[in-house]
Amino acid sequence: MKIDLRQVHKRITRLCQQHNVTYLATANPNHVLYLTGLSVHSPMDAFILITPSWFILFSDDRYRGTIDAIADRNPLIKSVVWNRLDLYTDVMKHVPQGASVGFEGASVHSFYSYVLNFRKAAQARGVIARNIKADIVGAVRMVKFPGEMAVLKRAFQVSDRAYEYVLPLLKPGVTELSVAQKLNAFMREQSGSDEISFATIIASGPHSATPHATAGQRKLRKRDIITLDFGCVIENYRSDMTRTVFIGKPTALQQNIWETVFNAQQAAEHAASIGLTGNDVDAVARQIIEDSGYGDFFNHSTGHGVGVETHERPYITPSKVGKNVLEENQVFTIEPGIYLPGQFGVRIENTGVMTKRGFVSLCKSDMELTVL
Ligand SMILES: [Mn+2]
Incomplete structure (x- = not known):
């Protein structure tokens, strides 16, 4: 790893506090690359949920071996193979009811269904979803x-x-x-x-x-x-x-x-x-x-x-x-x-x-x- 993931986690959670969220979600492929080294092409391919303790790296079955190896190497990263048909419901399983999660709609604005489906899944789980325009991971990068x-x-x-x-x-x-x-x-x-x-x-x-x-x-x-x-x-x-x-x-x-x-x-x-x-x-x-x-x-x-x-x-x-x-x-x-x-x-x-x-x-x- 070229970054100090513990430091990065600290910086991200500090910025999250300033935006009144305790979790942060990003589908920006460049953020995924920066945080985990996983190279994907589309916001549909991988997703990261930053919790108060971990980075959870979600991707589908094609990347199973790759994300598991990343998680094995990095104690701060957990890997989850998600269900492509209902991915945000899988993400929300990792956010406790009543918690607030920020998502970076702006960094993947062309990916309209992301914002929509993310909000829907958050609502179903009883999680507060906030669209963060500040691009927190981009600031840390x-x-x-x-x-x-x-x-x-x-x-x-x-x-x-x-x-x-x-x-x-x-x-x-x-x-x-x-x-x-x-x-x-x-x-x-x-x-x-x-x-x-x-x-x-x-x-x-x-x-x-x-x-x-x-x-x-x-x-x-x-x-x-x-x-x-x-x-x-x-x-x-x-x-x-x-x-x-x-x-x-x-x-x-x-x-x-x-x-x-x-x-x-x-x-x-x-x-x-x-x-x-x-x-x-x-x-x-x-x-x-x-x-x-x-x-x-x-x-x-x-x-x-x-x-x-x-x-x-x-x-x-x-x-x-x-x-x-x-x-x-x-x-x-x-x-x-x-x-x-x-x-x-x-x-x-x-x-x-x-x-x-x-x-x-x-x-x-x-x-x-x-x-x-
Ligand atoms: Mn130039």
Whole structure:
């Protein structure tokens, strides 16, 4: 286990108290993965009830061996094979009559029958069910344990090596897709996982103006600008980094925009400190880009948390979700960008950990302006 499950249990029950519930239920597959290591695809596949003493992991017969092994390894986890036809009635058998159970409807909002059936089963049992909007497990996931940090560091070492590997492949005539495929194969081999964090972005020339372009059939050319955004997965934890490089000398405008983004990225890294909010750190990067006159062309958040999900809390953004206060051992990205439609774009991203000394990047790759 990469997390200290006893500590996690303590933190969750403390937050439950603040929300006036003594039990908590979650069907969010990412929470299930975080708490137990069980990887499932849908909120229908597994379910966790956090009681005042245990984590009860419910799943169906397909996962029997797997969840029993998880429970054998972890004294705080019990496994229950549930009846797929009446699963919430099975869950409620573990909640005493009159108790209150919070459920995270919001984290699985697309799964409508969950909320409905959960409420019905609670009612039948005489249990008070409260829809908790705060995402309690998500809040606990933000702060990483040493075991998680160790795995994250390994994932970032692999993405650093992957960047070093990919640079010599960026040659006029090769397609973005062929570069992405080689990069992905390298990361898979080095990480020992078939998964990668997300569809690798190799966005060249005008494609770089689209923040979420993936990799297509466009062939790289002389004097191209190329944005590379990629990450690997090690033991369920993800890396995420972005660099923007040039084949041949950049134009004056490209160089100016690259430097602006670099300055914004570095300023936000230096500003990030415990006690500030995601809003504050976002504002530092955004101000520099606005002052350069390109404020309208920075159309996404400055950063996001990274862990078992590529995008998780805390969020470094101007919106309400960026109000979260930064704490020690949170891991998040700082990745401002400027995108000129039809022309080109620049994004530079490091993921780092919040420490008492400030933001310490987990990406060690070169940050100089790179001309190939
Ligand atoms: Mn990112």
